[in-house]
Amino acid sequence: MELVCIECPRGCLLSAEKTEGGVSVSGNFCPKGRAYAEAEITEPRRVLTSTIRAAGAMVPVRTDRPVKKSMIFALMKKIRAARLTHAVAIGDTIMENIDGEGANVVASASYGGEPCSI
Ligand code: SF4
Numbered sequence: 001m002e003l004v005c006i007e008c009p010r011g012c013l014l015s016a017e018k019t020e021g022g023v024s025v026s027g028n029f030c031p032k033g034r035a036y037a038e039a040e041i042t043e044p045r046r047v048l049t050s051t052i053r054a055a056g057a058m059v060p061v062r063t064d065r066p067v068k069k070s071m072i073f074a075l076m077k078k079i080r081a082a083r084l085t086h087a088v089a090i091g092d093t094i095m096e097n098i099d100g101e102g103a104n105v106v107a108s109a110s111y112g113g114e115p116c117s118i
Helices: 031-042 069-081
Strands: 002-004 013-019 022-026 049-054 057-063 093-095 105-107
Touching (some): 013 031, 022 031, 049 069
Antiparallel strands (some): 002 013, 013 022, 057 105, 093 105
């Protein structure tokens, strides 16, 4: 598998393959590239970005750490089913431990909450 390391702007072109003893990586200038390639080939993860429904708005959100790529559709379903009903500031946690491994969904923008009804 050919990969471009995204850990720094250098963008090393990596070659990674599963072997009997683990993962063989070449092309990395530093150990971060090896770790990145090993993760990509064994259990790729991504920060999930989405929006959550609120009254009169869609509020941008993201996970505060990378989640397993294999779980992304299930997590998107949970986010789609949720509704934000209170004000939040950027970085506030909206959904805790969404993946069962400690990743929280946090606000990427502030939201003022439900409109007042008097
Ligand atoms: S292998 Fe190291 S130097 Fe190369 S892109 Fe990745 S982090 Fe940067």
